[in-house]
Amino acid sequence: MEIAWLWGLLGGLLIGTGGAVLLLGAGRIMGASGIVGGLVDGSGTHRGATLAFLAGLIGAPALLSLAGWSATTGATSQIWLLILAGLAVGVGTRFANGCTSGHGVCGLSRLSLRGLVATLFYIGAGVITVTVLRIGLGL
Amino acid sequence: MRGLVFLLSGALFGAGLHISGMTDTTRVRGFLDIAGTWDPTLAFVMGGAIVPMFIAWRLTPGRAPLIGGVFPARPDQDITRPLVIGSILFGVGWGLVGLCPGPAIASLSYGGWQGGVFLVAMLAGMWAMPPLRRALDRRGARA
Numbered sequence: 040m041e042i043a044w045l046w047g048l049l050g051g052l053l054i055g056t057g058g059a060v061l062l063l064g065a066g067r068i069m070g071a072s073g074i075v076g077g078l079v080d081g082s083g084t085h086r087g088a089t090l091a092f093l094a095g096l097i098g099a100p101a102l103l104s105l106a107g108w109s110a111t112t113g114a115t116s117q118i119w120l121l122i123l124a125g126l127a128v129g130v131g132t133r134f135a136n137g138c139t140s141g142h143g144v145c146g147l148s149r150l151s152l153r154g155l156v157a158t159l160f161y162i163g164a165g166v167i168t169v170t171v172l173r174i175g176l177g178l
Numbered sequence: 179m180r181g182l183v184f185l186l187s188g189a190l191f192g193a194g195l196h197i198s199g200m201t202d203t204t205r206v207r208g209f210l211d212i213a214g215t216w217d218p219t220l221a222f223v224m225g226g227a228i229v230p231m232f233i234a235w236r237l238t239p240g241r242a243p244l245i246g247g248v249f250p251a252r253p254d255q256d257i258t259r260p261l262v263i264g265s266i267l268f269g270v271g272w273g274l275v276g277l278c279p280g281p282a283i284a285s286l287s288y289g290g291w292q293g294g295v296f297l298v299a300m301l302a303g304m305w306a307m308p309p310l311r312r313a314l315d316r317r318g319a320r321a
Contacts, residue, residue, distance in 0.1 A: 044222045047199060048223070049226065050194040050199070051198055051229075052230060054194035055229055058231045059233065062234045064186075066245075066250060071283065075283065075301070079304045091188065093283065099189040100287060112292065114275055114289065120275060121275060122299045125300040126300070126303040127267050127270050129299065130267060131264045131265065131266070131267030131270075135261050135262075144227040149235045153254075161265040161269035170210075170214075173213075
């Protein structure tokens with residue numbers, strides 16, 4: 040699709056606006072791994088508000104799909120790959136204290152050195168992983 | 179009021195991930211596949227998301243959040259080992275399947291069993307991190 044970049048830009052603006060709403064409204068950083076991780080390991084505060092955030096995060100794409108704007112994840116069906124990847128993303132983002140939204144969107148926009156370093160390392164590791172999988176293993 | 183702010187933020191985040199194509203793992207892995215047919219969409223998403231956030235950060239000095247409290251203080255800018263190792267581990271997992279925490283949750287309604295397995299494994303990893311970290315710290319203290 041030729042206009043993928045335009046939808047990307049528009050979607051990005053929406054994501055950033057969501058982050059701005061959470062920051063200016065509640066003084067919180069919109070990091071997906073921090074918000075969910077805090078709920079999972081019990082370190083987070085404001086459980087009710089966190090659940091409302093998740094309801095919006097899950098509900099908006101569900102409503103868009105119902106309205107006819109369908110999407111698929113196209114994820115692999117290799118179960119060991121899904122488990123391994125999920126574990127790595129879960130442990131890694133909590134060790135690093137952030138993921139694409141926290142370190143990437145919120146960190147880079149704050150000119151945070153930690154955000155920049157994290158972003159360079161996870162994109163670098165992602166590029167190497169994808170390249171090795173495709174060229175080396177044909178996945 | 180807090181719940182409303184969180185709901186609105188989550189909905190904007192989810193809608194943005196959905197329409198930008200970031201819940202599509204082929205698009206995300208296409209961005210990481212710089213040696214293949216590179217898909218630049220993710221760069222536009224990141225760039226677009228940084229603009230409102232950059233403005234928001236500029237608005238914080240001398241103000242307070244709408245519902246009260248204080249804005250998050252600037253954390254230490256130390257480049258620590260957990261930051262680097264954690265980010266590498268995250269990047270490997272991200273590259274393997276093409277899902278990061280936001281899209282993994284946002285795509286729950288249409289991600290199928292594959293999305294469910296990834297999500298459960300991710301939550302298990304998040305849950306296991308604090309005890310894992312304590313164990314590593316103990317070993318580090320002995321060494």
